Amino acid sequence: MNSVVGIDLGTTYSAVAQFDEFGRPVMVADQDGKYLLPSCVALIHNEWRVGTDAWGQWAADHGMDQKSSAARFKREMGTSKHYPIAEHSLTPVELSSHMLKCMAAYAKKALGPIAPVVITVPANFSNEARQATIDAAEDAGINLANIINEPTAAALYYAYSGKLDQTGTYAIFDLGGGTFDITIAKFDGKSVDVIWSDGIARLGGVDFDEALQMALKEKYEQLTGEEISAQNISHEGFDLRRVQDLKHSLSRRDKVTFFVRGQVIEILREEFESKISNFVTQIQLCCENALDGADLDASALDGVILAGGSTRIPAIQQCVREVFGKEPLSIANVDEVVALGAALYAGHRSDQDVLTKLQQASAAELSVQDVANKHFGTKALSWDEDLERPFEINSIIIPKGTPIPCSETESYLTVMPDQTSVDCSITECDHEEIDYDSRFIRVLGEGTLKLPPGRPAGQEIIVTYEYDINQIMHCHFEDVESGEKKEITIDLMKGV
Template sequence: MAHLLGIDLGTTTTIVARVDESGAPEIIRDWEGEAITPSALCFETATHVVVGREARAMAEDAEHAFLEFKRDMGTGVSHPVFGQRVTPLDLSALLLRKVRTHAEAAHGPVDLAVITIPANFTNAAREATLEAARRAGFAQVHMINEPTAAALAYARGQKQPLDGLYAVFDFGGGTFDVSLVRAKGMSVQVVFTEGVQRLGGKDFDAKLSALVAAKFQAETGDELRAGDCEFSKADAEDLKHRLSSRQAIRLPLRSAKHGRVHVEVTRAEFEAAIAGLVAQAEMACEGVLLRAGLDRRELAGVFLAGGTCRVPSVQAAVRRVFGQEPQLRDPDTAVALGAALYAAHKADPAKLSPAQRRRAAEISFQDIAPHYYGTLSLDDDGVLENSIIISKGEKLPVARTRTYYTVEADQRVLTCEVTQSAIPENDPLMVLRIAEVEMALPAGRPADQAIEVTFAYDLNGIMRAEFRDLGTGQPLVIELRDEGAGRGSLNVAKVTLG
C-alpha cells in the first residue's frame, strides 16, 4: 500500500492528511497529537529549529521566530539568523521536513506528497513551494490549488453525488481564493478562479488589535504600548475566535500604569472594522462570476473552506453574494483531505492497494491557468504592446507557440519578457513583468528574423517560457522564479528539528 500525503501548508496553520488502506483520506495528528499545527518555526541555534505550537508560543519574544512566511514565498525576502540568511523557501522546507519525518515515523516512507497552494499564488511562489518540498526530502511531489483540493473533499462527502456548477470560497489566515468548479461525482473541473493574495484572518487580527488599542486609549487617555500593557497578536486572534460565537467580550487588560482596565468589544464593532476586508472578498466573488460569464442562479452549491469562514459576517457576505446558504463542513481540514485524494489520483496505480485503486479511479480532475501570460512586442505601428500567449482559464497542461519577428537589420539583442496580468491587458504599463532576459543575436542579418516563443504551463501550475531564434535554432529558456527568491540559502538537511 502506498503512503500518500496531502499537505495544506497554510499561512497560519499546517494540516496533513493521508490516504488510508481503504482509499479514504484521514488527518494525521502532529507530534503533539493535534490535527492543526501552527506554521511557525523558531531557531534556537543556527542548526536547531523548533517547529509548530512551541515555536508559535516562543514567537512573541524570540528574535529568530518566524510566522506567516508563506506570504513572502517567491518574493526575494530573507532574514538574518545566526550569521546566515534564511528565506521563506528554507522555512517552508524545514516545516515540510518535520511533517515528513513525523509521517514516516508513523507510517513508513512517503511515496508521494501533494502540497496545496493558493489559486492566486505567483509563479515564483509556486516554484519556491515545489523546491521547498524537494528539499524537505519528498521523493515525488505534486501541487494543487487550495480551493480545488477543497472541492475534491466536498465532492467526496455528499449524500447526493455532485452534479453541476459550484463555488468554493476559501478564506484562510493569509489568502483568499474563490473558484468556480463543475463537478460530477468525483470529477472536478475548474472553470474560473479569482483571489486576493494578501487577505486573510491575519488582517482581521490587525483590525481587532487596533480596535482594542483605541478602546484602551479612550478608557485611559494613554496609548496601548508594549511594556505597559500586553495585548499580543495571539490575544487578538483568540478574541476574534470568541467573537465568532459571542456578541460581546469584556476584556480585562492589565496596565502597569493604570492597573486593571476593562474594555468591551462587540461583534458589531469588530464586523464594522473588517467590513472593508470582507467587501474585497465579496468583490472577488462577483468578479469570478462576471469573468466566467456565469450567473449565480446557475450555482448548485457553495462550499466554504478556511478558518476565516467561521466569522459570521463572512458567512453573511457569502449568502449575499451567491444568494444561497453555503455548506460549512470541516473548513479547516477540507484542503488537506482533498490534497490526499489528489495524491491517490496522481500515484502510480501499481503501488496502490485494490481499495485505494478503486477510489483513485473515481477521481478525475482538470485545473486551469490562474493568470494571463504574455510577452511584449511591437504592434504594426511600432508601439509596444502586451501580447497574450496563455489566457487565464485555459485548461492545464497547455503549451502555446507564437512567432514574432526582429525589427531592425543587424539587430544584436532581443529583450525576452514574460508578463502576467489578471485581465486581458494590452497596455505594457498595466501588466506585471515577471521575467526579462536579454538574448544575444548574431550580427549581419536583415530584419524580420523569426523568433518562436513557447509558453508551457504544467499541471503543477508552473510555467516555462522558451524564446527560440529560428535562424540559429538557439533557445533561451526562462524558468519563472525570481532570482534569489527561489533558491534559499540554508542547508536544510543539516538542521535538527525539535
C-alpha cells in the same frame, strides 16, 4: 508499502492527511494528537521548535526588537525577506523547510515510510512563490510529487465526499490565515473541472487579528486615557494569540469581554465587523471579478462551498450570501478540507504500483482539470499612431483561465530592416496588462532567437506556448522563413 500523503502548508496552521489503504483521505495527528500545527518556528534553548511551543514564543516575541521566533512567513514566499531569529537570519523558504521537516517526521512516525508528497499552494501564488515552496520541500528532504492549488484540493475533497449534488457548478470560497482564493468549478461525480480562479495574495485571518487588536487598543485608550504604543502593543497585554482567541469567540457570540492591564473591555461583534469591512469589500469585488472571468451569473451556481478557518466569521458568511445570493454550504471541517483534498490528489497522481487495490479503485474515480492561474505572454512592440513610434507591450499568449494542458500560438513580425535577433521573454501577470509595466509583470525566462542578416522588416515569427498537466510550459520561438528556432522550457514546478 509507502504511505501516500498530502500537506497543507498554511499561513497560520498546517496539516497532513493520508490517502489510506482503503483509498480514503484521513487526517494525520501530530505528536500532541492534534491535526492542526501552528505555522511557527522558534529557537528555544538552542533547539529549533515548530508548532505549539513556537507559537507561544512568537506571541511573547511579537513587537520585540530581539526575536527568537517567526510566523506568518508564507506570505513572503518568493521574496527576499529575512526573519531575524536570535543570531540567525532565515528566509521564508528556510522557515517553511522547518515546518515541512516536522510534518514529514510525524507523518513517518505515524505511518512509516512515505511516498512522494503533494503540497498545496494558494491559487493566486506567483511562480516565484510556487518555486519557493518547491525549494522548501527540497531543503526539507521531501520527495515532492506535485503541488496543487488549495481551492482545487478543497473542491476535490468535496466532490469525493458525496455531500454535493452529483453534477453542478460551484464556487469554492477559500479564506484562510493569509490569502483569499475564489475558484469556480464544474463537478461531475468525483471529477472537478476548474473554470476560473481569482484571489488576493495578502488578505486573511492575520489581517482580521490585527484589526481586532487595534480596536481593543483604541477602546482601552478611550477608557483609560493612556496611550499604547503600536510597536509595543503585544507586550502591553494585547498579544495576538489572545486576540485570535477573542476573534474566534466573536464568531460564536455577539459580544465578548477582554481583560487587560486591570481593565475590562467589552467589544461587540459589530465593532469587529466595522474594523474588517474594507477587507470584506475587497473580497466581494474579487468574487464579482471571478464571476465575470468565468462568464457566469451568480444564479448559475449550484452552491458555494467553504474552505479555511476564516470562513467561520459571520461577516464573511454574510458576504457570501450578498455576492452569490446563496447560503454557504458548511458540510465539512473547513480547516481540514484542503489537506484531505491534497491526500486525494496524491493518490490520484501516484504510480499504480505503490497503491493497494482499494486505493487504485478509489484513485481511478477521481479526475481534476485545473486552469492557468495567471496570464502568460511575451514582450512585443506595438505602434502608437498618434506619437508615430513603437512602444513595448505585454502580449498575452495563454490567457488566465485557459484549461490545462493547452497549446496556444501567436504570430509576430520583425520591426527593423536587417534585424538579426529577437528577444524571447516569457511573462506572467495577474491581470490582462497590455502596457508593459515591470511593477505588475514578471519575467519567468528569457533568451535570444538569432536571425539571418540582410532581410527587410516584417519577417514572421511564430510563438507557441505549450502548457502541460505537470505545470511545464514549452515555449517555441520560430523564424518562419529561415526555420531558426529558440526553445525555452519553464517548469512551473522548478523554474527555468
